[in-house]
Amino acid sequence: MNMTPEMQTISQIIAANAPMTLEQIIKLEIDEWRRSKKLELMKLGQEYYRADHDVLDRKRELIGENGRKVEDANLSNKKLVHTYVRKLVDQKTVISFPSNCPYKRIIRLTGSNYQAFSENRF
Numbered sequence: 001m002n003m004t005p006e007m008q009t010i011s012q013i014i015a016a017n018a019p020m021t022l023e024q025i026i027k028l029e030i031d032e033w034r035r036s037k038k039l040e041l042m043k044l045g046q047e048y049y050r051a052d053h054d055v056l057d058r059k060r061e062l063i064g065e066n067g068r069k070v071e072d073a074n075l076s077n078k079k080l081v082h083t084y085v086r087k088l089v090d091q092k093t094v095i096s097f098p099s100n101c102p103y104k105r106i107i108r109l110t111g112s113n114y115q116a117f118s119e120n121r122f
Contacts, residue, residue, distance in 0.1 A: 048085040055079045 003011065020028070033039060047053070060077050064070040 045085070049083075049089055051081050051083050051086070053079075053081050056081065 056079055058079075059071045060075040061069040062072045062075075
């Protein structure tokens with residue numbers, strides 16, 4: 001690219017005084033994304049899509065003799081897990097993408113392997 005001497009001087013001044021390089025800016029943006037609430041909610045949504053609900057980790061507890069919470073072995077600890085979120089997401093996908101959409105072809109090609117294909121994307 002042909003630059004005039006004035007433009008070269010301006011570019012050199014900007015480069016010399018730039019607070020961050022392009023690589024540093026990209027790293028900063030990626031780090032902010034990894035700490036963002038939006039990514040956290042996306043991961044939570046993906047867990048619910050896979051029927052890995054928070055309720056599975058809960059224990060029935062009561063206050064023990066010493067005032068601390070202890071798990072109660074006498075209470076039922078059954079959990080009902082449903083894939084209603086998966087149904088909603090799948091319905092939205094069918095409505096959002098027409099039958100000739102290239103994304104549908106990707107989903108068809110990956111088939112049941114789509115879960116493994118998308119597992120490590122986040």
